[in-house]
Amino acid sequence: MEVLRITTSGSVDDGKSTLIGRLLYDTHSIPQDKMEALHAASKRKGLDFTDLSLLTDGLVAEREQGITIDVAHIYFSTPTRKYIIADTPGHIEYTRNMVTGASNAQVSLILIDARKGIVEQTYRHFFIACLLRIPYLVVCVNKMDLVEYSEARFNQIVEDFQQLIAKAPFKAPSIKYIPISSIYGENLATRSEKISWYSEESLLEYLEQITFDHADSSHPARFKVQSVIRPKTDAYHDFRGFAGKVVSGHFNVGDEIISLPSQQKSRIKTIEQFETQLTTAEARQSVVITLEDEIDTSRGSMLSKPENAPSLLKEIDAQVCWMDQTKLVPGKAYLLQHGVNRVKAKVQQIRHVIDVTSNTILEDKKEMGLNDIGKITLKTAHPIFADSYDANPANGAFILIDEMSNSTVAVGFVA
Secondary structure (H helix, E strand, O other), rough: OOOOEEEEEEOOOOOHHHHHHHHHHOOOOOOOOHHHHHHHHHOOOOOOOOOOOHHHHOOOOHHHOOOOOOOOEEEEOOOEEEEEEEOOOOOOOHHHHHHHHHHOOOOOEEEEEEEOOOOOOHHHHHHHHHOOOOOEEEEEEEHHHHHHHOOHHHHHHHHHHHHHHOOOOOOOEEEEEEEEEEEEEOOOOOOOOOOOOOOOHHHHHHHHOOOOOOHHOOOEEEEEEEEEOOOOOOOOOOOOOOEEEEEEEEEOOEEEEEOOOOOOOOEEEEEEEEEEEEEEOOOOOOOEEEEOOOOOOOOOOEOOOHHOOOOOEEEEEEEEEEOOOOOOOOOEEEEEEEEEEEEEEEEEEEEEEOOOOOOOOOOOOEOOOOOOOOEEEEEEEEOOOOOOOOHHHHHHHHHHHHOOOOOOEEEEEEE
C-alpha cells in the first residue's frame, strides 16, 4: 500500500497536535485503552473535553506547557493508503526541528490561526517548504469556530497568502486552502455542515486523492556503496559485491557504470537482493551489485552511468539552514557529511542571508545565527560527488557537523 509522508507546521498553539489527534480519532485509529488514557489525562488537567493533542505531545515538558518541542511521527492508515505524519514544533526556537521533520515529506500542512492570520512563523515555514521542494502544500485555516466560521475572514487569509507566494524566491508548490476547526473535527475527515459556503474537499478527502511520482526514479542513476561483500567461503570464494542503496534513477544488468572517485569503468554483472537475482534496481532499493571487472571501488564510492555522472566538487555553493546556538562565521571548519562520506570543509564565504519574513536578501551579513537561512561557499579537503538539489534532491543535500561537540549544526542544499 502506498505511503504518504506529511509534515505539519505553524506557529505556537495553532492546533497542529490537535489536528493530528482528531484525524486519528475520526479514522478510528486510536485503540480503546489509549482513548481511556487520554480521557484520564484530560481530567487530570482539569479539562471538560478529551485533549487529543496529548496523543502526539509525549514529552513531559510538552504536556506541562501545552506546546510541541520535539518531532513526533504518527502512523495511521485508511483503506486507500498509509500515512506518516511528522508533528513539528511551532516555536521559532525549534525551527531546526521543523526542517528535519519535513525533510522526507511529500505534503506540508501549514496551519494558520483564523484569528491571527499570517505571522512570522508562517513566512518561515512556507519558505522552508519551498526550499525543501515539497510538492504539495495545504494551508489549513484553523480555529474557524472562533471567528464564527466567517467566509470573509477565510478569504482574507487566502488573499494574504497569495501575496506571500508572489514574493517567494523559489517556485511555489501546488497549494490547497481548507477552512477547518481541529478541536471539533470540522472539515477534517468529512465535509462540515457548519462551513457550508466551502464546497470543496475536506482535508482527508484531499489527501486521499493526491497522486505523486517517486521523482527519484526519473533522476540520474546514483548508487552509494555502503560496504564491500567478500564472503571468502568455498561457495563464494571469488565473490566481490558492493552493497548499498540506489538513491535515484535505476540500474540494469549489463549497464556501463563509472565508479567515483576512481573514475574507472565497468559493466554490471549481477544485481542481487538476498538470494534473489534482479534484472533492475530501482530508486530506494538496497541491493548488492557485482561488476565484470575488478575496479577500485570501496565504501563511500558512488556508481553512476558515465553519460550523466555527478561532478567532483571541492568548492560548493549551498543554501543552508543554521541549526546551532554558536554563530556561523567565515573561516570556521566543520565536517561535511554527504551520504556515507564525511570530509573536512571550511566556510569560505557567507554570500547572503535571507530575511524570510520579507524575502529580502541581506548581502552584507557577516555571520549566521540560529534558524537563519542563507547561501554560503564551502571548500572541502576531498571532493564529494553531489548534484545540485534542484536537479537531484536525493544526492544534493548534506549536513555540517561540529568536530568538537559532534552536533549537527546545519543542513545544506547544493546550489
